[in-house]
Amino acid sequence: MSRPIRAAALALATTLLVSACATGGRAPDAAKSTAIDVEVPAIRHPAGETPQWWFRDGAAQAAERGAMGGRAKNVILFVGDGMSLTTVAAARILDGQRKGGPGENNRLSWERFPATALSKTYNTDSQTPDSAGTMSAMATGVKTRAGVLSIGQQPMRRDCAGARAVPMLTLWELAASRGFATGVVTTTRVTHATPGATFTHVPERNWENDTELTDEARAAGCVDIARQLVETPFGNGPDVLMGGGRKNFMPVSERDPEYDDKVGERLDGRDLIAQWKQRHPAGTYVWNAQQLADAPSSGPLLALFEPDHMQFSADRAADGAGEPTLAEMTRTAIARLKQNDKGFVLLVEGGRIDHAHHYGNAYRALTDTIALSEAVQAAVDATSAQDTLILVTADHSHTLSFVGYPKRGNPILDKVRGSSGEDGGVGDYALDQLGLPYTTLNYSNGPGYVGASAQQPEGPKRFQHTVSGVQIPKNGRPDLRKVDTQDPDYLQEALVPTASESHGGDDVGIWARGPGSDAVRGSVEQNTIFHFLLQSMPALRTELCKAGDCDANGVPVTLPEPGKFRH
Numbered sequence: 001m002s003r004p005i006r007a008a009a010l011a012l013a014t015t016l017l018v019s020a021c022a023t024g025g026r027a028p029d030a031a032k033s034t035a036i037d038v039e040v041p042a043i044r045h046p047a048g049e050t051p052q053w054w055f056r057d058g059a060a061q062a063a064e065r066g067a068m069g070g071r072a073k074n075v076i077l078f079v080g081d082g083m084s085l086t087t088v089a090a091a092r093i094l095d096g097q098r099k100g101g102p103g104e105n106n107r108l109s110w111e112r113f114p115a116t117a118l119s120k121t122y123n124t125d126s127q128t129p130d131s132a133g134t135m136s137a138m139a140t141g142v143k144t145r146a147g148v149l150s151i152g153q154q155p156m157r158r159d160c161a162g163a164r165a166v167p168m169l170t171l172w173e174l175a176a177s178r179g180f181a182t183g184v185v186t187t188t189r190v191t192h193a194t195p196g197a198t199f200t201h202v203p204e205r206n207w208e209n210d211t212e213l214t215d216e217a218r219a220a221g222c223v224d225i226a227r228q229l230v231e232t233p234f235g236n237g238p239d240v241l242m243g244g245g246r247k248n249f250m251p252v253s254e255r256d257p258e259y260d261d262k263v264g265e266r267l268d269g270r271d272l273i274a275q276w277k278q279r280h281p282a283g284t285y286v287w288n289a290q291q292l293a294d295a296p297s298s299g300p301l302l303a304l305f306e307p308d309h310m311q312f313s314a315d316r317a318a319d320g321a322g323e324p325t326l327a328e329m330t331r332t333a334i335a336r337l338k339q340n341d342k343g344f345v346l347l348v349e350g351g352r353i354d355h356a357h358h359y360g361n362a363y364r365a366l367t368d369t370i371a372l373s374e375a376v377q378a379a380v381d382a383t384s385a386q387d388t389l390i391l392v393t394a395d396h397s398h399t400l401s402f403v404g405y406p407k408r409g410n411p412i413l414d415k416v417r418g419s420s421g422e423d424g425g426v427g428d429y430a431l432d433q434l435g436l437p438y439t440t441l442n443y444s445n446g447p448g449y450v451g452a453s454a455q456q457p458e459g460p461k462r463f464q465h466t467v468s469g470v471q472i473p474k475n476g477r478p479d480l481r482k483v484d485t486q487d488p489d490y491l492q493e494a495l496v497p498t499a500s501e502s503h504g505g506d507d508v509g510i511w512a513r514g515p516g517s518d519a520v521r522g523s524v525e526q527n528t529i530f531h532f533l534l535q536s537m538p539a540l541r542t543e544l545c546k547a548g549d550c551d552a553n554g555v556p557v558t559l560p561e562p563g564k565f566r567h
Helices: 003-022 051-064 085-098 131-140 160-164 171-177 215-219 225-231 272-279 289-294 313-318 326-337 352-358 362-382 528-535 538-546
Strands: 074-080 115-120 181-189 240-244 284-286 301-304 344-350 388-394 400-402 441-446 494-497 508-513 523-525
Touching (some): 085 508, 171 344, 181 326, 181 352, 225 272, 272 301, 301 326, 313 362, 344 362, 352 362, 388 528, 523 528, 528 538
Parallel strands (some): 115 523, 240 301, 441 494
Antiparallel strands (some): 115 508, 400 441
């Protein structure tokens, strides 16, 4: 090779290496060079599964991929609740079409990240999971049952006494107990399954306030989720807690500040908002967008923007008191948490993607997915890939399908214009065997079934459809030629009539950038996400090593005892 060619090759290699560093990547073999083998005992599934086994197995999956090589100061976990791979693809196209393009070549913000993997989402007792068990896996490093929050899999759902014996330490509790900043941001009630798994431990995800506890649970010493969030013994709890769910923090004697016809739902007389203020004298409580904008830029923050869930992104502009976007909440959270020199752990959930799918309404599911993409971009802009690991994933899938052979650029919410077979010619509407057009997106089950119900007549259904009294359609599928399927309130057709569209059991995506992200590859059990985050943050995993929970290589492999970290 001549000297000029060698020089050019060297310059090209240098450019590629610099480019990799600039995007938060590493040299191609970086993960291999930091790979560590952790021995995991062979067991018989599911009989041999225990919380201890799940924790060690998740640690092994992360360590063998090189997560211990991460040098992150901060970690941010974005969860698109119910954000299946089909949801991502459809939202990508809708976002691109809104920007004036055909859509297919568009990318959501996390699709520019260098690392990807697949997450296996099943619960220990369910092939198709729920949000409580799945977020618990990501929060604790341990897979568990459906319907429970951050407890081991041994007790059955609603078994209070059993649950109190097996709480699992979460990443957020570990961080808060050791002086790191922590944050929880969501568009659902902050007491809902995903945010609730960060600082609470219950055998029933629906125990969001004291009125929902059973008499047996109270007698056994169980405490509701809202109260646990405020009274947590791990540090001072979340430094930033933002979302909906005011009613679970307010007594019935107190009227809601936004809606005259609503009051709190607590019957124990506790005003948990006042209790939070007392615990955080330097903190700020807000309940609308303007108050958030006017709030001091430092100190703890409690923001509860609705009595129930926050508005869907598509409906947010109509909110009377004003709600911030998920991107605005994300920017606010990061700005506050960055003020802690030790680093921070942050959860941001696009929680209402899931709710829109349950309603059978693809429009709201996709627009909330786009809102999550904007929030992820806000985090990218507010942090550095050199010190912050950002991981984006979903807790579970849904039954949304992407069907037919629509032509390039076909509006994703419209009928298929193209063909119904691989060899078909491209015409106007693609037709089924009845000679009727159909939409690109539909659901396997849900309230979009076209038969008449007690609430809506036979034919296309509209948001919201609370289903009962379903009948078999007398006229078969409706002719959609004159139906505006791009209307925000149109419900996609469902094959099976159910009151609520269901989750799916298929894998979901993981996307990552920043220190430790090169370990995010392949197909992993969902609880491995906890270990990706923990192992990539040396200062935090060291705290587990101090407690004696690490092996000779410094890998946290022993299930932590929560009592060691309570103040």
